[in-house]
Amino acid sequence: MPSWAPLSASELAERQRGLSEEQLQQRRIVHVNAETVQDVSATDIPGHWGPGQDDSWDIERFKQGLQTKFHQNKPYDSAFSLVGVDASIANAYRRILLSEIPTLAIEDVFIFDNTTIIQDEVLAHRLGLIPLTGGQEGLTWLRWYRKPPPKDDFASQATWPYDVDDNDADSATPNDHNTIVITLKVECRWATQDEDGRDGRRMAKEGETDPNERYVNSNIYAHQLVFEPQGDQAKHFSGENAIRPVNPDILIAKLRPGQRINLRCHCIKGIGMDHAKYSPVATASYRLLPDIKITQPILGADAKKFQRCFPRGVIDLVKDGESGENKAVVADPMKDTVSRECLRHDEFKDKVKLGRIRDHFIFSVESTGQFESDELFLDSVRLLKAKAERFKRHLTELEEGR
Amino acid sequence: MATDGDHEMADATAGAEANGTSGDFVKEKQRLRLLPGSSDTQASFAFEKEDHTLGNALRYMIMKNPDVEFCGYSIPHPSETVMNLRIQTWDNVSVMDVLKRGLSDLADLCDVVEDKFTAARDDFNDSHPDRVATK
16 A cells, blocks of 8 residues: 555554644635736645545535535525535536537428528528427426538538437437427518508608508517427427427517518427537536635725725624724625635735635526526536446446456 | 537436436436456446546546545547546455545535535525615
8 A cells, every 4th residue: 555545444544634724724825916826726636735644536425514504595596515525526516507408409401481681691690599398307308309411511412321220210310309399471561451450651651660660560579379289299398398489579589571581490308418409508607615714804994995805794893892893704705706815905905815615616607597497407417417327237247348 | 510419418317316306217328338458457448428527536546545546537539429437446445446536535525515504595585575685
């Protein structure tokens, strides 16, 4: 065993001087100075602190150390703290949230008629970016559609028939199990007295310029997309769960009288790694909890100035018993943005130490509306586990093959 | 278009299977290769269609194993989705065992996170009907 390998329990007890709470807490902090950052890397690797410290993987110790605390759990906007994981794991969850959770979005647009000034490809691009929703269990029932590569991509064409999913023979053809059909058929015309109760042409002559008054269907919104259930889809996507845009008031195009749009969209499942329209989160990010330590008391007018260097609520002023003046006290470090403004002033730049806590991640998950934020994070955790399990199977295969 | 018989999406399928939608026998493409020059106590693996997401997390879990002398991952070229992982061990410990244990530990970690997160979420929803922490 190497010299720094963990010792037996008795030797450990002997060597362990008993790290105080404060020393352990010190090890968790990344120091933020005026121009530099220190102690960035994680130090909980076995051997880093010598034989007296056992940092090897222990699921029980991890379970005790892990804490989850919610700050907000609105359906499509969650904020929670994950304490006790390493940065690589938190980052893996964040990356999976952004790019590997499957979502439904419009992919192929078949345009029969487009006489608007919005070009076909621009219109198709805008349609693809509209977030769609349709009930959780229906979306998990939907299978994958493996699109054949374009005819001019010779490299993929060479391997295409053999690359198709062996498990689902129909995955290369669009069918009711893997494709959702949405149509849009609108035409803009002048408002008439008979149909709309106002005469657009007369109003225009009299000086009316608002297109909503003069014309009908001059603005095309997302709620005008019509979901057409095919085959088995009516069972899974009906009523509340019908495929519909999350935000019905997204403006797709603007038309004038005589212009028509007639198109059919095929929606399929995809992941954010392929195209950002498939990302289920508006964004998912995390930040580390800031840490402010006041090493010497800051009193009186200095304390007030110190309070103004931070966002409101971070520093509180309390009456100091001895001198009777106001003393600066850290109230809520979570509101801090670590702008290091206090390090720019000579009066107290030596009396304060800024930092961040290395294993306290404050996640913010904003969903686009297809799934709920907390479910998205759970999906991300399960997906990382599925990846690990999958490679365990591959490893077994590799070992057997040798 | 990258959605052509795509391997990346296969993991998402695996994620969906983790939800219990399919229990049938699934044929998977082998995405783990052993690079030449490897022996029983030191080996380099190539993971296809993987990147920093799995690479860094797996590297961390394997480094937590005291039998490991060296563990590092790299992505040889950003245009190819291949991730290389190198493991060297002390005292004749098998590299395959170390990798298997690293993957198992990662799965266990995810289980613990999932359980604790679900418990905290349910607690929070019960005690905060307006879904915002009162402070």
